Amino acid sequence: MENYYYLGLLVITLAYPLLQSFERRIQYYKKWYALGPAVFIPAALYIYWDHWFTAIGVWGFNPRYVIGIYLFGLPMEEIMFFFIVPFACVFIYEVMIYFVKRDILRPFAHFFVYLTAPLFFILGTIHIDKLYTAINFLLTGIILLIHFIIFKNKYLGRFLLGYFVTLIPFMLVNGILTGSFLDEPIVIYNDSENLSLRVGTVPIEDSVYLLGLLLLNITIYEKIKSLKTIQSS
Template sequence: MKEEYYYLGLMLFTISYPLAQSFESRIYYYKKWYALWPAALISAFVYILWDHWFTVQGVWWFNERYILGWYLFDLPLEEISFFFIVPFACIFIYEVLIYFMEKDWLKPLGKPFVFFGVPVLFLLGLYHWDKLYTSFNFIFTSLLLLGHFLIFKDRILGRFLAGYLVSLIPFMIVNGVLTGSWIEEPIVGYNNEENLGIRIGTVPIEDSVYSMGLLLLNISIYEKILKRKTIRK
């Protein structure tokens, strides 16, 4: 594959299996797309604004070696697609886990997760106010988590946590490639003055919180539109 197709190829690889399995007779993921795509569109709008701002501020940048060079709002089109493809794949994982896990094993952790996670993320964001990615990411995600809890209580938090934890595996692999694992240079470069400088492999630790917020916002809107009558306990 030519190097300029790396980011595009990574996105196509990410969506390939979930898309192929969307019509599988047990999950019928495609029947929920009426809730998925509005959720992805609204969430993408929020995160693309954030992405644009951080790109302009030099918090991160994109390596022209690995992209096609087509831009919208100063962002490569591959980056725009990220905010639709990654939620598509992650919510697919969320739905698969709901189907195969009859009991919501992590529901007891929902409230403690909120009561611990919201203040910790918020305070860490304030403490690292001088680091734009860390501060904004942590504070924004803490507010998303609080807002979700005020609307849904702990009804789907256990299911969300299960989906988030499982989705972290492919997410970190994808982000590993984006940040330079297994290739000569990163596709997305980070300004370490704007983050904690702590990496999981090549992935900034902040990306795990970023992933949580992105998935939580998508699932919150998705479930609100879906109005799922019951999620098995």
């Protein structure tokens, strides 16, 4: 049964938000028209990146924990990751909007951009010899600036609250993927291509990776929703 571990982790990640999508208060299913492109477009970018990094040995996958079906040189489970995780994380974003009525982090949105975007560019440039660190930080910095140019701080406070909450289950799931509670990691990192700084077993870069992926999801998601609102008015 070990070869179902990665797949089982994804099923658990998907189960609750999928079942709750039809809950009368959140009504997540009514927003799937925007969620589809918001998931598929970033997935294409990040799957290409994942394929490239796997091919050149930045990371790899333990055959012990996957079912053995590969697409684009990646385990099927890894392809599914880029659809299931954003689906679940945007659900958390919507839940936080519903239950936390005030945009409590909006006053800090400008400061977050002014601090983190230059920091990501500096760290990415300094560590240009470490592919995961460099491309991850530089790409996330670009996504952050694009979002800020399009929306200013309209959604960024809400996004940050959802992101910080999402980090809790993400670190648990990624902890398992990187070897917590298992004999071996499911995803095997080449530490010469990252900073070798880990939270438990999770490379520090993964939290930035999540930030970039989800912010791209939310940018497209909110843009599509705003266009529909304009067309309806």
